[in-house]
Amino acid sequence: MGHAVAIWDHKAAIELTKDWNGIDQVVLRNPQGASARVSLHGGQVTSWRNDRGEELLFTSSKAIFKPPKAMRGGIPICFPQFGNCVSLEQHGFARNKVWTIDENPPPLHHNDSHGKSFVDLLLKPSEEDLKFWPHSFEFCLRVSLGADGKLTLISRIRNINSKPFSFSFAYHTYLSVSDISEVRIEGLETLDYLDNLFKRERFTEQGDAITFESEVDRVYLSSPNVIAVLDHERKRTYVIRKEGLPDTVVWNPWEKKSRAMLDFGDEEYKQMLCVDGSAIEKPITLKPGEEWTGRLELTVVPSSFCSEGLIIPS
Ligand SMILES: O=P(O)(O)OC[C@H]1O[C@@H](O)[C@H](O)[C@@H](O)[C@@H]1O
Numbered sequence: 658m659g660h661a662v663a664i665w666d667h668k669a670a671i672e673l674t675k676d677w678n679g680i681d682q683v684v685l686r687n688p689q690g691a692s693a694r695v696s697l698h699g700g701q702v703t704s705w706r707n708d709r710g711e712e713l714l715f716t717s718s719k720a721i722f723k724p725p726k727a728m729r730g731g732i733p734i735c736f737p738q739f740g741n742c743v744s745l746e747q748h749g750f751a752r753n754k755v756w757t758i759d760e761n762p763p764p765l766h767h768n769d770s771h772g773k774s775f776v777d778l779l780l781k782p783s784e785e786d787l788k789f790w791p792h793s794f795e796f797c798l799r800v801s802l803g804a805d806g807k808l809t810l811i812s813r814i815r816n817i818n819s820k821p822f823s824f825s826f827a828y829h830t831y832l833s834v835s836d837i838s839e840v841r842i843e844g845l846e847t848l849d850y851l852d853n854l855f856k857r858e859r860f861t862e863q864g865d866a867i868t869f870e871s872e873v874d875r876v877y878l879s880s881p882n883v884i885a886v887l888d889h890e891r892k893r894t895y896v897i898r899k900e901g902l903p904d905t906v907v908w909n910p911w912e913k914k915s916r917a918m919l920d921f922g923d924e925e926y927k928q929m930l931c932v933d934g935s936a937i938e939k940p941i942t943l944k945p946g947e948e949w950t951g952r953l954e955l956t957v958v959p960s961s962f963c964s965e966g967l968i969i970p971s
Pocket residue numbers: 727728729747748853874906908
């Protein structure tokens with residue numbers, strides 16, 4: 658792997674460095690000074706900052722990589738399962754593998770390339786992985802940072818096996834919020850969800866926008882492709898756009914569970930909220946040679962735009 662620094666545009670660049678655990682990471686920057694960090698451990702985005710240097714993703718203060726335990730924070734990639742339904746480690750092995758950089762990625766679409774920095778990572782199963790999950794696949798993850806600061810993750814998973822396989826998937830996104838009690842989610846009201854706190858029993862969301870006053874661990878089913886997470890105190894809204902990802906996990910461990918998890922600092926659960934794009938209820942099945950694409954796009958806008966309904970299409 659070369660230490661290449663590729664200049665895509667005026668100041669937009671990618672750089673290879675080490676993260677705080679000494680693991681290789683790629684830093685993407687845009688001309689305005691926004692940045693994103695992607696660790697080769699797990700292909701996990703561990704940081705996303707706006708042009709004022711403000712961190713937009715949550716990372717637990719005690720977050721260290723202790724494989725096979727993944728780091729809690731950023732955007733862990735859950736593949737080939739979300740949760741622990743089949744006899745694999747919780748949320749699958751992808752988040753605990755060392756990915757490689759694809760040195761010859763397909764070029765960005767011409768209209769899409771202005772000021773954008775991106776990196777393509779690859780994951781292929783090792784002999785050891787095949788013992789636990791006997792399916793050959795090629796997983797290409799493109800992480801890009803737009804000139805406008807937008808963070809996009811595109812996963813392409815190809816079956817290079819001679820028989821079909823199925824998987825579930827999640828971009829388990831940890832958003833950084835001011836205080837969980839100040840946050841609400843729009844876009845999930847009236848949907849059905851599986852409640853992990855009640856053995857995945859199915860319920861229907863009754864209320865208006867979703868707010869938080871205790872532990873939440875749910876998979877909202879067939880959710881819209883645009884979801885907004887409004888943070889009143891910070892007066893900013895995360896807009897999550899997704900494609901190929903029908904479900905949305907909403908998770909906050911709250912105080913007791915967060916303490917038991919050990920790698921959250923005191924009260925730190927208040928500053929995080931996982932809201933993701935995922936494919937969980939109905940596993941994706943790929944026949945030999947088939948490819949699946951799942952795309953997640955994150956932007957942050959001032960909250961007032963959202964409450965006026967200007968940016969969230971129905
Ligand atoms: O604890 P992990 O494996 O990092 O996963 C984070 C959490 O992800 C949630 O979505 C699960 O439902 C929780 O039970 C889990 O703790």
